[in-house]
Amino acid sequence: MSVPAATDAAAPPSRRLWWILGWCVLALFTGIAAYALPWADVIAALAGAKWHWAVLAVFVSLAGWPFWILQWQLLAPKAHRPSFARMAQVTALSGAANTSLPMTGVVASVGFLIVRGRLPASAAASLYTVDQLVTGIGKVATLSLAALLVPVPDWIRSGLLALAGVMALVTVALLVAAHGGNRLRRLGIGLSPRPARLLGHVADFVDHLEPLRNPVLGSAVVLLTFAKTAAEVLMVMTVQVAVGIEPSVAAAVLVVAALDLATMAPVSPGHLGVFEATVILCYQYLGVPLPLATAAALIHHGVLFVASLVSLGYLGWALPQDDKGQRRLDEP
Incomplete structure:
Protein backbone atom coordinates (compact mmCIF):
# COMPACT_ATOMS: atom_id res chain seq x y z
CA MET A 1 0.00 0.00 0.00
CA SER A 2 2.90 2.37 0.73
CA VAL A 3 4.52 2.04 -2.72
CA PRO A 4 1.59 3.44 -4.74
CA ALA A 5 1.22 6.25 -2.24
CA ALA A 6 4.87 7.20 -2.66
CA THR A 7 4.56 7.01 -6.44
CA ASP A 8 1.49 9.24 -6.47
CA ALA A 9 3.20 11.75 -4.22
CA ALA A 10 6.34 11.91 -6.36
CA ALA A 11 4.84 11.81 -9.85
CA PRO A 12 2.50 14.73 -10.38
CA PRO A 13 4.06 18.00 -9.13
CA SER A 14 3.91 19.55 -12.62
CA ARG A 15 0.33 18.35 -13.06
CA ARG A 16 -0.58 19.82 -9.68
CA LEU A 17 0.95 23.13 -10.72
CA TRP A 18 -1.17 23.12 -13.89
CA TRP A 19 -4.28 22.45 -11.84
CA ILE A 20 -3.42 25.20 -9.35
CA LEU A 21 -2.75 27.64 -12.20
CA GLY A 22 -5.96 26.61 -13.96
CA TRP A 23 -8.14 27.06 -10.91
CA CYS A 24 -6.47 30.40 -10.15
CA VAL A 25 -7.26 31.63 -13.66
CA LEU A 26 -10.83 30.40 -13.30
CA ALA A 27 -11.17 32.05 -9.88
CA LEU A 28 -9.78 35.31 -11.28
CA PHE A 29 -12.23 35.30 -14.18
CA THR A 30 -15.11 34.47 -11.84
CA GLY A 31 -14.16 37.34 -9.55
CA ILE A 32 -13.90 39.81 -12.43
CA ALA A 33 -17.14 38.56 -13.94
CA ALA A 34 -18.96 38.88 -10.61
CA TYR A 35 -18.18 42.60 -10.45
CA ALA A 36 -17.80 43.69 -14.07
CA LEU A 37 -20.67 41.98 -15.88
CA PRO A 38 -24.21 43.41 -15.84
CA TRP A 39 -25.75 40.17 -14.62
CA ALA A 40 -29.32 41.46 -14.60
CA ASP A 41 -29.06 42.28 -18.31
CA VAL A 42 -27.21 39.00 -19.02
CA ILE A 43 -29.96 37.00 -17.29
CA ALA A 44 -32.56 38.95 -19.26
CA ALA A 45 -30.69 38.13 -22.49
CA LEU A 46 -30.58 34.44 -21.56
CA ALA A 47 -34.27 34.47 -20.63
CA GLY A 48 -35.12 36.02 -23.99
CA ALA A 49 -32.97 33.62 -25.99
CA LYS A 50 -34.53 31.39 -28.63
CA TRP A 51 -33.65 28.10 -26.97
CA HIS A 52 -34.83 25.97 -29.85
CA TRP A 53 -31.97 27.53 -31.83
CA ALA A 54 -29.60 26.59 -29.02
CA VAL A 55 -30.85 23.00 -29.28
CA LEU A 56 -30.28 23.17 -33.04
CA ALA A 57 -26.74 24.39 -32.34
CA VAL A 58 -26.08 21.16 -30.43
CA PHE A 59 -27.06 19.12 -33.49
CA VAL A 60 -24.94 21.36 -35.75
CA SER A 61 -21.99 20.82 -33.39
CA LEU A 62 -22.54 17.05 -33.52
CA ALA A 63 -22.66 17.24 -37.34
CA GLY A 64 -18.91 17.85 -37.30
CA TRP A 65 -18.27 14.62 -35.37
CA PRO A 66 -18.41 12.23 -38.39
CA PHE A 67 -15.74 14.35 -40.11
CA TRP A 68 -13.48 13.86 -37.08
CA ILE A 69 -14.12 10.10 -37.01
CA LEU A 70 -13.38 9.72 -40.71
CA GLN A 71 -10.29 11.92 -40.40
CA TRP A 72 -8.80 9.77 -37.64
CA GLN A 73 -9.68 6.65 -39.60
CA LEU A 74 -7.67 7.95 -42.56
CA LEU A 75 -4.81 9.00 -40.28
CA ALA A 76 -4.54 5.50 -38.83
CA PRO A 77 -2.06 3.24 -40.66
CA LYS A 78 -3.87 1.06 -43.19
CA ALA A 79 -2.63 -2.15 -41.57
CA HIS A 80 -4.14 -1.19 -38.19
CA ARG A 81 -7.15 0.94 -39.25
CA PRO A 82 -10.10 0.59 -36.81
CA SER A 83 -13.70 0.44 -37.98
CA PHE A 84 -15.80 3.60 -38.13
CA ALA A 85 -17.77 2.50 -35.04
CA ARG A 86 -14.64 1.82 -33.01
CA MET A 87 -13.06 5.12 -34.02
CA ALA A 88 -16.32 6.82 -33.02
CA GLN A 89 -15.73 5.48 -29.51
CA VAL A 90 -12.15 6.77 -29.50
CA THR A 91 -13.12 10.26 -30.67
CA ALA A 92 -16.02 10.44 -28.20
CA LEU A 93 -13.68 9.58 -25.33
CA SER A 94 -11.05 12.04 -26.58
CA GLY A 95 -13.62 14.79 -27.04
CA ALA A 96 -14.94 14.31 -23.52
CA ALA A 97 -11.40 14.41 -22.11
CA ASN A 98 -10.52 17.57 -24.05
CA THR A 99 -13.75 19.28 -23.02
CA SER A 100 -13.50 18.49 -19.32
CA LEU A 101 -9.76 17.93 -18.66
CA PRO A 102 -7.79 19.52 -21.51
CA MET A 103 -4.58 19.39 -19.42
CA THR A 104 -4.48 15.62 -19.93
CA GLY A 105 -5.94 15.63 -23.44
CA VAL A 106 -2.80 14.51 -25.29
CA VAL A 107 -2.06 11.56 -23.02
CA ALA A 108 -5.74 10.60 -22.89
CA SER A 109 -6.20 10.71 -26.67
CA VAL A 110 -3.15 8.55 -27.37
CA GLY A 111 -4.21 6.17 -24.60
CA PHE A 112 -7.72 5.83 -26.07
CA LEU A 113 -6.23 5.15 -29.51
CA ILE A 114 -4.18 2.32 -28.00
CA VAL A 115 -6.81 0.84 -25.67
CA ARG A 116 -10.05 1.31 -27.64
CA GLY A 117 -8.63 1.81 -31.14
CA ARG A 118 -6.25 -1.14 -30.65
CA LEU A 119 -3.42 0.67 -32.39
CA PRO A 120 0.23 0.00 -31.60
CA ALA A 121 1.76 2.76 -29.48
CA SER A 122 3.89 4.01 -32.39
CA ALA A 123 0.84 4.16 -34.67
CA ALA A 124 -1.23 6.01 -32.04
CA ALA A 125 1.56 8.53 -31.53
CA SER A 126 2.00 9.10 -35.27
CA LEU A 127 -1.77 9.51 -35.75
CA TYR A 128 -1.98 12.12 -33.03
CA THR A 129 1.11 13.92 -34.35
CA VAL A 130 -0.31 14.25 -37.86
CA ASP A 131 -3.69 15.21 -36.38
CA GLN A 132 -2.04 18.10 -34.54
CA LEU A 133 -0.26 19.09 -37.75
CA VAL A 134 -3.44 19.26 -39.84
CA THR A 135 -5.27 20.92 -36.92
CA GLY A 136 -2.58 23.60 -36.90
CA ILE A 137 -2.96 24.03 -40.66
CA GLY A 138 -6.71 24.41 -40.17
CA LYS A 139 -6.14 27.05 -37.47
CA VAL A 140 -3.82 29.02 -39.73
CA ALA A 141 -6.46 28.88 -42.50
CA THR A 142 -9.22 30.01 -40.13
CA LEU A 143 -7.12 32.86 -38.75
CA SER A 144 -6.21 33.94 -42.29
CA LEU A 145 -9.86 33.92 -43.32
CA ALA A 146 -10.78 35.97 -40.25
CA ALA A 147 -8.07 38.51 -41.13
CA LEU A 148 -9.53 38.78 -44.65
CA LEU A 149 -13.14 39.17 -43.51
CA VAL A 150 -12.72 41.63 -40.61
CA PRO A 151 -9.97 43.93 -39.28
CA VAL A 152 -8.81 41.52 -36.58
CA PRO A 153 -7.17 42.66 -33.31
CA ASP A 154 -3.38 42.86 -33.23
CA TRP A 155 -3.06 39.88 -30.87
CA ILE A 156 -4.83 37.65 -33.40
CA ARG A 157 -2.67 38.94 -36.26
CA SER A 158 0.49 38.32 -34.22
CA GLY A 159 -0.76 34.86 -33.26
CA LEU A 160 -1.45 34.08 -36.92
CA LEU A 161 2.08 35.02 -37.98
CA ALA A 162 3.67 33.04 -35.14
CA LEU A 163 1.50 29.98 -35.69
CA ALA A 164 2.03 30.06 -39.46
CA GLY A 165 5.79 30.12 -38.96
CA VAL A 166 5.72 27.25 -36.49
CA MET A 167 3.44 25.14 -38.68
CA ALA A 168 5.64 25.71 -41.73
CA LEU A 169 8.70 24.45 -39.84
CA VAL A 170 6.84 21.46 -38.36
CA THR A 171 5.35 20.52 -41.74
CA VAL A 172 8.75 20.52 -43.45
CA ALA A 173 10.34 18.56 -40.60
CA LEU A 174 7.64 15.87 -40.62
CA LEU A 175 7.61 15.59 -44.42
CA VAL A 176 11.36 14.95 -44.36
CA ALA A 177 11.11 12.56 -41.40
CA ALA A 178 8.25 10.57 -43.00
CA HIS A 179 10.69 9.02 -45.49
CA GLY A 180 13.42 8.14 -43.01
CA GLY A 181 12.26 4.89 -41.40
CA ASN A 182 14.72 2.60 -43.20
CA ARG A 183 17.62 4.99 -42.58
CA LEU A 184 16.88 4.93 -38.86
CA ARG A 185 16.86 1.14 -38.83
CA ARG A 186 20.21 1.04 -40.62
CA LEU A 187 21.62 3.41 -38.00
CA GLY A 188 20.57 0.92 -35.32
CA ILE A 189 22.64 -1.90 -36.81
CA GLY A 190 25.66 -2.55 -34.64
CA LEU A 191 24.38 -0.52 -31.69
CA SER A 192 23.78 -2.01 -28.26
CA PRO A 193 20.28 -3.48 -27.70
CA ARG A 194 18.72 -0.53 -25.89
CA PRO A 195 19.65 2.24 -28.41
CA ALA A 196 18.82 -0.12 -31.28
CA ARG A 197 15.40 -0.82 -29.77
CA LEU A 198 14.78 2.90 -29.27
CA LEU A 199 15.69 3.65 -32.90
CA GLY A 200 13.38 0.82 -33.94
CA HIS A 201 10.45 2.44 -32.11
CA VAL A 202 11.22 5.79 -33.73
CA ALA A 203 11.43 4.09 -37.14
CA ASP A 204 8.02 2.47 -36.54
CA PHE A 205 6.61 5.90 -35.67
CA VAL A 206 8.04 7.34 -38.89
CA ASP A 207 6.71 4.44 -40.99
CA HIS A 208 3.21 5.15 -39.70
CA LEU A 209 3.25 8.73 -41.02
CA GLU A 210 1.46 7.47 -44.14
CA PRO A 211 -0.60 10.63 -44.91
CA LEU A 212 2.64 12.61 -45.25
CA ARG A 213 3.86 10.26 -47.99
CA ASN A 214 0.52 10.05 -49.84
CA PRO A 215 -0.59 13.44 -51.28
CA GLU A 232 -17.97 25.08 -35.99
CA VAL A 233 -18.63 28.33 -37.87
CA LEU A 234 -22.21 27.26 -38.64
CA MET A 235 -22.74 26.33 -34.99
CA VAL A 236 -21.52 29.78 -33.87
CA MET A 237 -23.93 31.42 -36.29
CA THR A 238 -26.76 29.31 -34.87
CA VAL A 239 -25.86 30.55 -31.38
CA GLN A 240 -25.90 34.11 -32.70
CA VAL A 241 -29.48 33.63 -33.86
CA ALA A 242 -30.36 32.08 -30.50
CA VAL A 243 -29.30 35.16 -28.51
CA GLY A 244 -30.52 37.77 -31.00
CA ILE A 245 -27.20 38.74 -32.60
CA GLU A 246 -27.48 39.29 -36.34
CA PRO A 247 -25.91 36.17 -37.89
CA SER A 248 -22.59 36.93 -39.54
CA VAL A 249 -20.11 34.61 -41.18
CA ALA A 250 -17.31 37.10 -40.51
CA ALA A 251 -18.14 37.31 -36.79
CA ALA A 252 -18.43 33.53 -36.52
CA VAL A 253 -15.08 32.99 -38.22
CA LEU A 254 -13.48 35.57 -35.90
CA VAL A 255 -14.88 33.76 -32.82
CA VAL A 256 -13.67 30.36 -34.05
CA ALA A 257 -10.25 31.78 -34.96
CA ALA A 258 -9.84 33.53 -31.60
CA LEU A 259 -10.85 30.38 -29.71
CA ASP A 260 -8.32 28.39 -31.76
CA LEU A 261 -5.60 30.64 -30.36
CA ALA A 262 -6.91 31.17 -26.84
CA THR A 263 -7.55 27.48 -26.10
CA MET A 264 -4.27 26.14 -27.47
CA ALA A 265 -2.77 26.12 -23.97
CA PRO A 266 -4.74 24.15 -21.33
CA VAL A 267 -4.88 26.99 -18.80
CA SER A 268 -8.09 26.18 -16.92
CA PRO A 269 -10.30 23.10 -16.47
CA GLY A 270 -12.49 22.76 -19.55
CA HIS A 271 -11.16 26.17 -20.72
CA LEU A 272 -13.70 27.72 -18.34
CA GLY A 273 -13.24 31.46 -18.08
CA VAL A 274 -10.73 31.67 -20.92
CA PHE A 275 -13.35 30.43 -23.39
CA GLU A 276 -16.04 32.86 -22.24
CA ALA A 277 -13.64 35.81 -22.05
CA THR A 278 -12.43 35.16 -25.62
CA VAL A 279 -15.93 35.02 -27.08
CA ILE A 280 -17.02 38.12 -25.16
CA LEU A 281 -13.97 40.08 -26.32
CA CYS A 282 -14.63 39.11 -29.95
CA TYR A 283 -18.22 40.25 -29.88
CA GLN A 284 -17.35 43.42 -27.95
CA TYR A 285 -14.69 44.17 -30.57
CA LEU A 286 -17.42 43.88 -33.22
CA GLY A 287 -19.72 46.24 -31.30
CA VAL A 288 -22.14 43.68 -29.82
CA PRO A 289 -23.63 44.83 -26.47
CA LEU A 290 -22.00 43.19 -23.44
CA PRO A 291 -25.13 41.35 -22.20
CA LEU A 292 -25.69 39.73 -25.61
CA ALA A 293 -21.98 38.91 -25.97
CA THR A 294 -21.96 37.26 -22.54
CA ALA A 295 -25.12 35.30 -23.26
CA ALA A 296 -23.61 34.11 -26.55
CA ALA A 297 -20.43 33.00 -24.79
CA LEU A 298 -22.32 31.06 -22.10
CA ILE A 299 -24.65 29.35 -24.58
CA HIS A 300 -21.76 28.59 -26.96
CA HIS A 301 -19.78 26.82 -24.24
CA GLY A 302 -22.93 25.13 -22.99
CA VAL A 303 -23.66 23.78 -26.48
CA LEU A 304 -20.21 22.18 -26.65
CA PHE A 305 -20.67 20.67 -23.19
CA VAL A 306 -24.08 19.20 -24.07
CA ALA A 307 -22.66 17.83 -27.34
CA SER A 308 -19.92 16.08 -25.34
CA LEU A 309 -22.61 14.60 -23.07
CA VAL A 310 -24.42 13.26 -26.14
CA SER A 311 -21.21 11.57 -27.29
CA LEU A 312 -20.82 10.09 -23.80
CA GLY A 313 -24.38 8.80 -24.07
CA TYR A 314 -23.37 7.08 -27.29
CA LEU A 315 -20.44 5.54 -25.44
CA GLY A 316 -22.78 4.28 -22.73
CA TRP A 317 -24.59 2.30 -25.42
CA ALA A 318 -21.67 1.38 -27.71
CA LEU A 319 -19.07 0.18 -25.22
CA PRO A 320 -21.21 -2.62 -23.69
CA GLN A 321 -22.31 -3.71 -27.18
CA ASP A 322 -18.71 -3.79 -28.38
CA ASP A 323 -17.54 -5.72 -25.33
CA LYS A 324 -20.34 -8.29 -25.76
CA GLY A 325 -19.35 -8.79 -29.39
CA GLN A 326 -15.70 -9.23 -28.42
CA ARG A 327 -16.61 -11.81 -25.76
CA ARG A 328 -18.58 -13.79 -28.35
CA LEU A 329 -15.56 -13.78 -30.65
CA ASP A 330 -13.30 -14.94 -27.85
CA GLU A 331 -15.57 -17.84 -26.89
CA PRO A 332 -14.42 -21.24 -28.24
Missing part, protein backbone atom coordinates in the same frame (compact mmCIF):
# COMPACT_ATOMS: atom_id res chain seq x y z
CA VAL A 216 -4.16 12.23 -51.97
CA LEU A 217 -4.60 10.87 -48.44
CA GLY A 218 -3.00 13.96 -46.92
CA SER A 219 -5.25 16.29 -48.93
CA ALA A 220 -8.35 14.35 -47.86
CA VAL A 221 -7.35 14.70 -44.21
CA VAL A 222 -6.85 18.47 -44.59
CA LEU A 223 -10.22 18.83 -46.33
CA LEU A 224 -11.89 17.03 -43.43
CA THR A 225 -10.26 19.57 -41.09
CA PHE A 226 -11.84 22.36 -43.11
CA ALA A 227 -15.19 20.56 -42.97
CA LYS A 228 -14.96 20.40 -39.16
CA THR A 229 -14.18 24.12 -39.05
CA ALA A 230 -17.14 24.88 -41.30
CA ALA A 231 -19.40 23.00 -38.88
